[in-house]
Amino acid sequence: MRSLRNLRFAILLVALWICLLVGRGTAQRAATPSSSFQFVILGDRTGDTQPGVYERVWQEAAAEAPAFVVSIGDSIQGFDDATAEAEWRQFERILIPYRRFPLYLTPGNHDIWSARSARLFQKYAAHRPRALRLAHYSFDYAQAHFTILDNSRSDSLTPEELQFLQQDLAAHKDQPVKFIVSHRPSWLVDAMFQDPRFQLHQLAKKYGVQYVIAGHLHQMLDIDLEGVRYLSMASAGGQLRGTKQYRDGWFFGYALVGVRGQAVDFHIKELKPPQGQGRITELKDWRRAGGASNRTGDQRY
Secondary structure, eight states: OHHHHHHHHHHHHHHHHHHHHHHHHHHHHHTSTTOEEEEEEEOOSOSSOOTTHHHHHHHHHHTTOOSOEEEOSOOSOOOOTTTHHHHHHHHHHHHGGGTTSOEEEOOOTTTOSSHHHHHHHHHHOSSOOSSTTOOOEEEEETTEEEEEOOOTTOSSOOHHHHHHHHHHHHHTTTOSEEEEEOSSOTTHHHHHTTOTTSHHHHHHHHHTOOEEEEOSSOSOEEEEETTEEEEEOOBSSSOOOTTOOGGGTOOBEEEEEEEETTEEEEEEEEOOTTTOOOOEEEGGGBOTTSOBOOOTTOOOO
């Protein structure tokens, strides 16, 4: 009987050892530079919110089964301390069916405009920034690093934000895929006029950042400056401005981003009817100042 118990104990030890080895190997594979995953980027929900659009964006984006979701900011309409918390509670109710997806919020000008609204952002952001008076933070997923900056109360990036960016990129310099995210496109004028002298760009070049992403405009833009792609995301519910024409970058939708090793692919997905026509484009299909280029052989838009 004792020998049988010893045999069972030995088998249990071997089984546990095998499980540990398998678990360790799985964890190592998850963090290797060859990992493949996809995530979703959502544009502005508010800024004269269009009823039902954001809910529809989530329905279609969730069907992609992303590993996580990055929101570019403006999650509530805001600008009123008295109603801000009620708006955040309403926002959370919209997200109830999608709690299985980790959500990373970027602070927008409709989210933070005062000391109280900054505290509420801290309270309701699922991934809270570390310092109570600051709303920037960063995170890793497999071989990718994301730096979330706060320019919610300024059209430019403050020296404090740029210092955080430099320190964060230096600390994660070995991550092969890097994204910088902010709400306002503080880089817009410099990037459009192909002026590489601004500090954000110099840091992006130094540390190998491939994509700098913003919202705020509600317009799809893609600008290449010295190999760094500067993107403004289409609206996820905020009012369409300008010409309101799809060809000029004005539409409701989201971005599905695939990461395979060090390769990154963006698919820009317009909502299906009635809010859109379900057209799909890639970044290469968009002109520098917005607008889809109707290339021969690509009939997706």
